[in-house]
Amino acid sequence: MKYTNIIEDIRTIRDFKKEEVPNNLIDEIIIDAQDSLLAGRRDDVSITFIKNGQKLFNTLSGKAGYFGKMIEAPHYILISSKKFEGYVENSAYIMENLRLKAWNIGLGTCWLSIEDEKELFTTLNIDKEFIPISLIAIGYQYKGFFKKDTSPRSSRLGVEDIIFDGQWGKQCTTEMLEARGIVNILYYSRLAPSWGNLQPWRFILDDNKIVLAIVDKDILQHLDAGIVMLYFEKSAHEEGILGKWRLDISNTDKYNIPEGYKALGYFEV
Numbered sequence: 685m686k687y688t689n690i691i692e693d694i695r696t697i698r699d700f701k702k703e704e705v706p707n708n709l710i711d712e713i714i715i716d717a718q719d720s721l722l723a724g725r726r727d728d729v730s731i732t733f734i735k736n737g738q739k740l741f742n743t744l745s746g747k748a749g750y751f752g753k754m755i756e757a758p759h760y761i762l763i764s765s766k767k768f769e770g771y772v773e774n775s776a777y778i779m780e781n782l783r784l785k786a787w788n789i790g791l792g793t794c795w796l797s798i799e800d801e802k803e804l805f806t807t808l809n810i811d812k813e814f815i816p817i818s819l820i821a822i823g824y825q826y827k828g829f830f831k832k833d834t835s836p837r838s839s840r841l842g843v844e845d846i847i848f849d850g851q852w853g854k855q856c857t858t859e860m861l862e863a864r865g866i867v868n869i870l871y872y873s874r875l876a877p878s879w880g881n882l883q884p885w886r887f888i889l890d891d892n893k894i895v896l897a898i899v900d901k902d903i904l905q906h907l908d909a910g911i912v913m914l915y916f917e918k919s920a921h922e923e924g925i926l927g928k929w930r931l932d933i934s935n936t937d938k939y940n941i942p943e944g945y946k947a948l949g950y951f952e953v
């Protein structure tokens with residue numbers, strides 16, 4: 685699977701057919717997505733497949749989805765995690781990897797904000813050590829009578845809007861980004877989905893490091909960060925730049941990151 689092809693193509697699906705997805709397809713994408721982690725260990729994360737979508741839909745209506753607007757789907761997938769450094773980002777990274785793999789085999793998905801995690805704990809019998817973090821609806825897209833997807837694509841910021849040169853606010857020139865071979869990586873990273881499509885991520889080019897800063901508000905932006913880290917890393921790998929995100933970032937004063945934003949990690953290019 686070529687990540688950048690899927691990244692360009694994928695979009696959120698909110699209308700699903702009632703048709704069930706065969707178990708082997710679900711198993712395939714879950715097993716595949718677990719192979720790549722951002723932080724922690726495999727045992728720190730638990731993936732729950734909810735086969736009976738109707739039942740969860742009824743239980744979570746008013747408690748998940750934007751302002752409680754739950755999306756109706758034949759199935760759902762939940763990622764719960766133990767707490768460790770970067771556990772929220774890691775859970776989103778795995779879930780988005782799963783979404784891309786699902787799209788690659790013809791399945792649509794929709795991220796769902798968890799508004800009331802207590803309900804998920806009890807309904808799904810989650811182990812007390814784990815916290816429900818990432819939830820998606822999954823199934824075959826319903827394309828209507830004409831069987832054609834006519835849903836509009838959501839907009840995104842431009843490459844030049846999301847990267848700074850050395851410190852916050854200082855613009856990077858295209859020549860600079862081309863010389864560093866990172867234009868394509870940023871092009872694909874900006875396609876990352878985010879809560880409310882707010883795109884709360886910015887990058888700072890610091891010598892051989894790309895620093896990621898995000899809006900520092902709540903857990904949702906940390907989910908968005910995990911997703912954009914996946915897009916960045918997989919696009920970088922396909923450009924021949926091998927590396928991994930490091931979350932142990934220090935000495936960030938020199939970047940002049942404004943209040944309300946926070947540096948989360950860096951990637952060496």
Ligand SMILES: Cc1cc2nc3c(=O)[nH]c(=O)nc-3n(C[C@H](O)[C@H](O)[C@H](O)COP(=O)(O)O)c2cc1C
Pocket residue numbers: 694695696697698748749750751755794795796797837838877878879880881904907908911
């Ligand atoms: C953390 C997160 C939570 C989201 N929660 C919801 C949700 O509760 N309901 C919904 O319809 N879409 C939700 N979305 C989907 C976003 O609205 C969508 O990704 C964004 O508008 C961009 O559209 P696209 O994915 O089609 O490119 C969520 C996305 C993320 C990353």
